[in-house]
Amino acid sequence: MATPVQYILHLYKRFGFGISLEEAKLLKSKKLGEIVNELFNASIVSTGLVSVAIDSIPKAKDAMTEGMNKKDLNKMITTYSESLNTDWIKQLVNTKAVVREKQTLFWHNHFACRLRNPYLVQELNNIHRKFAFANFRELLFNVSKSAAMLQFLNNQQNKKMHPNENFARELMELFTLGRGNYTEQDVKESARAFTGWSFNKDTFEYEFKEKQHDFDKKTFLGREGNFAGEDIINIIMDQRLTAYFLCKKMYAYYVNDVVDEKRVKELADFYYMNAYDTDKLLRKIALSDWFYAPQNVGNKIKAPIDFLVTLNRQFNIEYESNSTLIIIQRSLGQLLFYPPNVAGWPGGKSWINSSTLMLRLRLPSMLLNSGVIDMEAEDDDPDDGIMAMTKSAYKNYKTQVNWEKIISEYKNAELNDVASVLLGSELETNLKSVIQTNTGSTKELILKLISLPHYQLY
Amino acid sequence: MDRRDFLKQSSLASGYFMIPSFLKPLETLGINPSGKKNLIVIQFSGGNDGLNTVIPYTNDMYYKLRKNIGIKKEEVLTLDKELGLNPAMAAFKGLYDQGYVTILNNVGYPNPDRSHFRSMDIWQSASSGKDYVSTGWLGRYLDSQCHSPYEGIEIDTNLSLALRGKKLSGIATKNAGQLYEETKAPYFDSVTSYLKPEMLNEDNLGYLYKTMLSTTSSAKYIYETQKTYKNTFEYPNTEFAKELKTISTFINSGLNTSVYYVSLASFDTHVGQLNKQQNLLMQYSEGIAALVNDLKANNKFDDTLILTFSEFGRRVEENASGGTDHGTASNMFIIGSQLKKNGIFNEAPDLVNLVDGDLKHHIDFRQVYATVLDNWLKADSTVILKERFVNLNFV
Numbered sequence: 119m120a121t122p123v124q125y126i127l128h129l130y131k132r133f134g135f136g137i138s139l140e141e142a143k144l145l146k147s148k149k150l151g152e153i154v155n156e157l158f159n160a161s162i163v164s165t166g167l168v169s170v171a172i173d174s175i176p177k178a179k180d181a182m183t184e185g186m187n188k189k190d191l192n193k194m195i196t197t198y199s200e201s202l203n204t205d206w207i208k209q210l211v212n213t214k215a216v217v218r219e220k221q222t223l224f225w226h227n228h229f230a231c232r233l234r235n236p237y238l239v240q241e242l243n244n245i246h247r248k249f250a251f252a253n254f255r256e257l258l259f260n261v262s263k264s265a266a267m268l269q270f271l272n273n274q275q276n277k278k279m280h281p282n283e284n285f286a287r288e289l290m291e292l293f294t295l296g297r298g299n300y301t302e303q304d305v306k307e308s309a310r311a312f313t314g315w316s317f318n319k320d321t322f323e324y325e326f327k328e329k330q331h332d333f334d335k336k337t338f339l340g341r342e343g344n345f346a347g348e349d350i351i352n353i354i355m356d357q358r359l360t361a362y363f364l365c366k367k368m369y370a371y372y373v374n375d376v377v378d379e380k381r382v383k384e385l386a387d388f389y390y391m392n393a394y395d396t397d398k399l400l401r402k403i404a405l406s407d408w409f410y411a412p413q414n415v416g417n418k419i420k421a422p423i424d425f426l427v428t429l430n431r432q433f434n435i436e437y438e439s440n441s442t443l444i445i446i447q448r449s450l451g452q453l454l455f456y457p458p459n460v461a462g463w464p465g466g467k468s469w470i471n472s473s474t475l476m477l478r479l480r481l482p483s484m485l486l487n488s489g490v491i492d493m494e495a496e497d498d499d500p501d502d503g504i505m506a507m508t509k510s511a512y513k514n515y516k517t518q519v520n521w522e523k524i525i526s527e528y529k530n531a532e533l534n535d536v537a538s539v540l541l542g543s544e545l546e547t548n549l550k551s552v553i554q555t556n557t558g559s560t561k562e563l564i565l566k567l568i569s570l571p572h573y574q575l576y
Numbered sequence: 577m578d579r580r581d582f583l584k585q586s587s588l589a590s591g592y593f594m595i596p597s598f599l600k601p602l603e604t605l606g607i608n609p610s611g612k613k614n615l616i617v618i619q620f621s622g623g624n625d626g627l628n629t630v631i632p633y634t635n636d637m638y639y640k641l642r643k644n645i646g647i648k649k650e651e652v653l654t655l656d657k658e659l660g661l662n663p664a665m666a667a668f669k670g671l672y673d674q675g676y677v678t679i680l681n682n683v684g685y686p687n688p689d690r691s692h693f694r695s696m697d698i699w700q701s702a703s704s705g706k707d708y709v710s711t712g713w714l715g716r717y718l719d720s721q722c723h724s725p726y727e728g729i730e731i732d733t734n735l736s737l738a739l740r741g742k743k744l745s746g747i748a749t750k751n752a753g754q755l756y757e758e759t760k761a762p763y764f765d766s767v768t769s770y771l772k773p774e775m776l777n778e779d780n781l782g783y784l785y786k787t788m789l790s791t792t793s794s795a796k797y798i799y800e801t802q803k804t805y806k807n808t809f810e811y812p813n814t815e816f817a818k819e820l821k822t823i824s825t826f827i828n829s830g831l832n833t834s835v836y837y838v839s840l841a842s843f844d845t846h847v848g849q850l851n852k853q854q855n856l857l858m859q860y861s862e863g864i865a866a867l868v869n870d871l872k873a874n875n876k877f878d879d880t881l882i883l884t885f886s887e888f889g890r891r892v893e894e895n896a897s898g899g900t901d902h903g904t905a906s907n908m909f910i911i912g913s914q915l916k917k918n919g920i921f922n923e924a925p926d927l928v929n930l931v932d933g934d935l936k937h938h939i940d941f942r943q944v945y946a947t948v949l950d951n952w953l954k955a956d957s958t959v960i961l962k963e964r965f966v967n968l969n970f971v
Contacts, residue, residue: 571781572781
């Protein structure tokens with residue numbers, strides 16, 4: 119049984135960053151199951167980022183003895199942070215393992231972390247990628263024991279005599295159970311269980327500091343025992359609420375901002391029964407008929423990264439300077455590796471305000487027509503790496519685009535087809551005539567389509 | 577907000593799309609622009625060292641802990657028996673002497689966070705520090721009291737969290753002409769011209785259209801209004817002063833905006849603090865003095881309140897590099913002619929009873945916000961801050 123092209127387009131938009139009309143048409147004779155399999159199988163390989171080496175950035179005191187001053191060190195950190203960021207963008211644009219990257223972006227936001235040291239966040243990102251489809255327990259253990267998370271959530275300061283609750287609180291509030299499903303006492307007790315979880319300052323490997331650990335009895339979510347951190351995570355994983363919390367978030371990410379409780383509950387039961395197997399869960403969503411229902415198609419607002427990556431995949435834009443990629447992310451409100459706080463980017467409608475929308479509407483034409491935008495980078499505080507880039511350096515956007523290739527791809531296609539590949543929601547009839555009026559060339563038609571608000575949806 | 581409210585309230589009603597002309601003069605409806613209250617919020621980014629801004633020049637502990645970067649007693653611009661201003665702030669001192677300044681000491685919040693970005697997040701969202709709030713305190717003010725993006729303007733290219741609401745966010749611009757140019761594409765006009773009111777629904781596409789329309793009409797309104805006023809007042813030659821001049825142009829032209837927001841950056845003085853901070857404080861002080869005089873000359877100062885904050889103060893003890901590290905509580909300035917209590921509002925910092933080397937806070941910054949919201953902007957602070965705070969009645 120053949121699969122409607124509309125299904126293929128939707129599947130690839132949501133579980134990847136789009137597909138060309140030509141490729142979609144090649145797939146349509148296959149069954150949906152085969153298409154989903156092929157898409158997921160392309161993501162079996164995990165390619166980690168290697169922009170920063172473990173010893174790339176000297177410790178502050180070593181840098182000083184080597185004659186580097188604080189300014190040089192900051193500059194070095196900024197350079198590495200920028201490479202890490204743009205290397206990931208390029209991987210997102212070029213990879214065939216799109217589902218893996220899409221899910222890595224999900225975990226990047228779920229386990230949001232922002233640190234000065236780009237090596238640590240790179241390694242956390244590689245954990246998100248490597249365990250993107252693994253069972254969630256395995257991912258959670260690896261994240262919780264990563265130097266990045268231990269440092270970001272202050273578990274280095276979590277000691278028997280002075281417990282620090284930051285990690286324990288966020289573990290439950292943001293990573294697993296969600297607010298209201300545990301008590302302040304649960305936070306206190308579990309923080310004690312995580313005392314002594316630490317990392318080696320040279321190797322950045324996890325280290326358990328026995329002397330700092332509180333071995334006494336704890337009461338957590340109604341159970342009693344001399345719990346260690348591992349026990350706490352296992353108890354959390356035993357809660358069905360954890361599966362519900364995660365499925366709700368993934369439903370919003372892949373399907374619809376407006377959550378259908380009935381579907382989420384079904385997914386949560388499935389996820390729980392399948393030991394938090396994320397691969398199975400995502401395939402289940404991609405194979406469900408409701409995923410393709412009209413109310414779930416073309417209605418999500420692209421995150422800035424989806425917007426940028428999709429645009430680049432569609433038009434193969436070459437940038438004269440990597441910093442253009444940084445400035446776009448910043449201006450649109452989503453700079454990779456710089457989430458606003460541990461809760462991540464709120465997403466949905468919050469991407470859009472008066473300042474971001476006009477830029478989002480203008481950006482496609484600017485980038486594809488070598489336009490120049492006068493957009494100054496903010497002079498933010500210097501502790502935040504690339505947030506501190508100087509103002510004057512990034513006034514111009516310079517790009518190269520092979521229009522001949524783009525035109526040959528679209529010139530014989532129907533407006534409806536072009537629109538359904540490039541846009542999220544369908545074009546209203548009146549709008550079609552607005553677009554077709556005075557539009558002489560394929561190039562102009564494409565520019566008009568991607569400058570529509572519809573292009574902000576997928 | 578339903579569609580009818582939207583049409584009535586939004587700047588869509590400014591009338592150059594397809595809305596009946598009787599709704600056109602919305603921007604001037606109801607409110608007398610000359611009596612309109614303005615709030616200007618100035619953010620010191622990077623964590624300003626409050627102790628070298630308002631200096632406890634008679635406190636021996638200050639000189640003991642700041643052997644290298646302590647400001648000498650004879651250089652301090654004396655305010656009272658305990659406190660004085662940084663010598664770079666002579667212009668600001670002039671405002672103080674005229675009774676236009678309230679200095680709040682020891683402002684902060686419980687369990688202070690020393691990360692720039694988290695602490696700024698807390699100040700801008702007015703969260704308790706335990707919660708992650710994705711809207712700003714002024715954004716929620718816009719949600720509750722305003723109808724158009726232009727009612728909250730940030731002089732910047734990006735919009736801060738502070739001005740982001742759930743339904744309505746402010747607008748960021750450094751240049752009204754450029755903002756207008758960006759929205760003025762004939763193609764966008766032809767796209768919006770085919771819209772029908774029922775298309776402005778609650779779906780995401782409807783939301784995009786609504787934002788597009790309100791941005792376009794806000795940009796046009798800002799541009800055309802500010803154009804009517806030629807600002808010839810002389811300001812210092814700094815970027816910050818230029819931004820303040822943009823604000824005064826907006827205010828003097830009668831723009832119907834409640835909140836203005838602007839930042840001055842680079843206060844993160846870990847190294848070689850003295851010159852860096854003095855340079856910034858001089859920019860601030862001279863810029864603000866020019867702004868106040870400009871507004872006074874246009875009879876707008878009585879309707880303006882200026883609030884200055886930073887995400888945290890700095891460690892009481894200096895570090896080994898002639899600088900200071902991230903700290904906690906610090907001072908805030910309130911500037912205006914309608915102050916109920918001017919001068920130094922509360923006790924000077926206690927440099928003896930510290931927590932981990934940092935000052936304890938005595939005023940929660942949300943009390944300051946609540947006072948401004950309730951007494952100045954005539955809003956309901958309990959709705960906006962989601963909690964009741966003791967009003968400080970400085971205005």
